[in-house]
Amino acid sequence: MLWVTVILVVEASRSLAGVPDGPTGASMPPIRGTVGPTVFGGLPSGWAVLQAIAARAFPLLLILVPAGVLSGVFLAEQASSPRPGARWLRGAFHGVAGVPGLVFGALGGVLLSVPAVLGSARQGVDAASAAAGPPALSWVPVSLALVSLAPVVTASEQALRSIPRSWRASAIALGASRLQVLFHLLVPNALPGIAGGVLQAISRASAAWTLLLLVGVALTIGQASGLDGLRLGALDPALGASDPSTDGGVARRALPMVLGFLVSLSAISGALGGWLRSRTLPTPPDRD
Amino acid sequence: MNAKACFQTPARIEVRGLSVGYGDTQALRSVTLTVPERRITALIGPAGSGKSTLLRCLNRMIDRVDGVRISGECRVGGVEIRDPGVDVGWLRRRVGLVARDPGLLPRSVFDNVAFGARLAGCRGTELHDRVAAALQRACVWSEVKDRLGDIAPGLPEGLQRRLGIARALAVDPQVLLLDEPAGGLDPVASAGIEELLRDLRRDLTLLMVTHRLQQAARIADLTAFLLGGELVEVDDTGRLFSRPGDPRTEEYLTGRRAG
Numbered sequence: 284m285l286w287v288t289v290i291l292v293v294e295a296s297r298s299l300a301g302v303p304d305g306p307t308g309a310s311m312p313p314i315r316g317t318v319g320p321t322v323f324g325g326l327p328s329g330w331a332v333l334q335a336i337a338a339r340a341f342p343l344l345l346i347l348v349p350a351g352v353l354s355g356v357f358l359a360e361q362a363s364s365p366r367p368g369a370r371w372l373r374g375a376f377h378g379v380a381g382v383p384g385l386v387f388g389a390l391g392g393v394l395l396s397v398p399a400v401l402g403s404a405r406q407g408v409d410a411a412s413a414a415a416g417p418p419a420l421s422w423v424p425v426s427l428a429l430v431s432l433a434p435v436v437t438a439s440e441q442a443l444r445s446i447p448r449s450w451r452a453s454a455i456a457l458g459a460s461r462l463q464v465l466f467h468l469l470v471p472n473a474l475p476g477i478a479g480g481v482l483q484a485i486s487r488a489s490a491a492w493t494l495l496l497l498v499g500v501a502l503t504i505g506q507a508s509g510l511d512g513l514r515l516g517a518l519d520p521a522l523g524a525s526d527p528s529t530d531g532g533v534a535r536r537a538l539p540m541v542l543g544f545l546v547s548l549s550a551i552s553g554a555l556g557g558w559l560r561s562r563t564l565p566t567p568p569d570r571d
Numbered sequence: 572m573n574a575k576a577c578f579q580t581p582a583r584i585e586v587r588g589l590s591v592g593y594g595d596t597q598a599l600r601s602v603t604l605t606v607p608e609r610r611i612t613a614l615i616g617p618a619g620s621g622k623s624t625l626l627r628c629l630n631r632m633i634d635r636v637d638g639v640r641i642s643g644e645c646r647v648g649g650v651e652i653r654d655p656g657v658d659v660g661w662l663r664r665r666v667g668l669v670a671r672d673p674g675l676l677p678r679s680v681f682d683n684v685a686f687g688a689r690l691a692g693c694r695g696t697e698l699h700d701r702v703a704a705a706l707q708r709a710c711v712w713s714e715v716k717d718r719l720g721d722i723a724p725g726l727p728e729g730l731q732r733r734l735g736i737a738r739a740l741a742v743d744p745q746v747l748l749l750d751e752p753a754g755g756l757d758p759v760a761s762a763g764i765e766e767l768l769r770d771l772r773r774d775l776t777l778l779m780v781t782h783r784l785q786q787a788a789r790i791a792d793l794t795a796f797l798l799g800g801e802l803v804e805v806d807d808t809g810r811l812f813s814r815p816g817d818p819r820t821e822e823y824l825t826g827r828r829a830g
Binding site for chain 2: 457468
């Protein structure tokens with residue numbers, strides 16, 4: 284799986300290497316047919332795109348993890364009694380968490396990316412100027428942190444609630460304060476579940492990101508002919524790849540990178556989950 | 572009164588007019604009971620008679636119940652434990668509670684026994700010494716000394732119960748409250764627990780809930796009979812079992828009263 288991931292990432296990087304190194308802005312040639320500048324704001328190479336993913340995923344995690352875990356702790360610990368506000372909040376999080384990433388991707392595409400790129404198309408700004416800075420779509424994943432919060436909250440709450448009451452009771456009977464119970468018992472034992480929620484949120488954001496990426500590709504190419512590039516076909520990977528007016532080759536080149544990212548996340552998720560479980564529940568030695 | 576100074580020796584428990592209710596349920600009705608130090612006192616009675624509620628009052632685990640109503644006095648070592656000046660965490664370390672489900676964490680034997688001591692700030696060599704001492708005191712050292720890294724919940728049930736007691740002992744309590752310490756165990760494992768409690772009696776105050784009348788008869792110095800939240804009778808175990816002073820006690824002991 285790792286080997287496939289490496290191949291996918293390398294191939295994707297090669298496909299993105301159509302973006303020239305060197306000066307950006309007005310001196311940069313048009314980027315018709317490439318993905319990176321539209322999405323990441325004109326980075327010099329495919330590897331830089333991957334760096335950009337990391338650079339933008341890190342602040343996303345900085346927002347996502349503390350906010351999600353603290354909200355999960357609040358729902359599991361403080362809002363356990365049937366108060367109307369807590370019930371409403373929990374229901375809202377569960378509702379949002381249940382909405383497929385596809386919907387958020389389309390929603391984000393319509394609400395966030397489309398106005399941004401459409402505005403630049405109307406102003407006759409070519410793709411090169413988009414590559415140099417705004418209206419690049421790099422800020423969209425940050426806004427995805429908001430919609431990705433729900434899986435972290437629900438996963439954290441469920442992981443905390445799944446801890447047996449007897450563990451908590453025994454810790455309190457030993458004189459543990461509420462904070463000690465939280466940090467010495469609940470969070471360490473809920474960590475595999477919380478980590479799963481975080482990875483699920485990142486995967487969800489990435490899945491939505493894929494659609495934004497394709498929308499961005501279609502719009503960038505569509506700039507040559509006004510608004511013709513904005514069509515539903517671009518929202519669908521298969522249609523986007525086969526629609527001649529959207530230069531499907533670009534979409535095809537974009538997909539391996541995102542696919543590689545998702546596969547990597549899946550591999551990391553499996554490895555991290557196994558490692559965390561091994562830390563909290565090591566296998567008893569064979570006594571036979 | 573300095574609460575900590577009063578807890579230097581095995582502590583006598585004095586309960587006066589203790590009543591506890593939740594919602595429409597009255598779990599305890601004006602219970603008055605003295606539990607002497609360095610003795611085993613058994614609480615017997617049918618299910619729902621308030622035995623476990625009384626235990627949970629004595630280390631204030633009852634405080635966690637929403638809407639609980641408590642009145643009366645609970646003194647441990649002369650200290651009114653409901654006094655606002657009493658540090659609840661400190662009280663719970665001094666008055667240990669071992670539930671029927673010991674709630675061992677999915678960690679090693681060492682980590683489980685060290686859990687409470689770590690929370691109390693014990694570290695390094697002192698922690699290791701304290702864990703070893705607790706395991707020796709709980710009479711499980713010989714069985715687990717080579718298996719300190721084993722996962723505690725994977726051990727035999729009887730051993731887990733004794734590890735639960737060892738964990739409570741590791742925070743150096745003066746009183747140990749035990750809720751069915753041998754409940755659900757086979758006779759051999761149960762005998763091991765009873766032997767352990769006899770050993771611990773030398774320097775602790777022990778109050779245990781049991782549904783096994785024979786177990787109370789074997790190891791308890793005093794036995795108290797509760798019925799419907801009311802303390803019907805408390806007496807020397809031999810006397811209570813042979814010549815109960817209340818007809819309700821006699822009916823329960825002879826199996827004519829289920830509850």
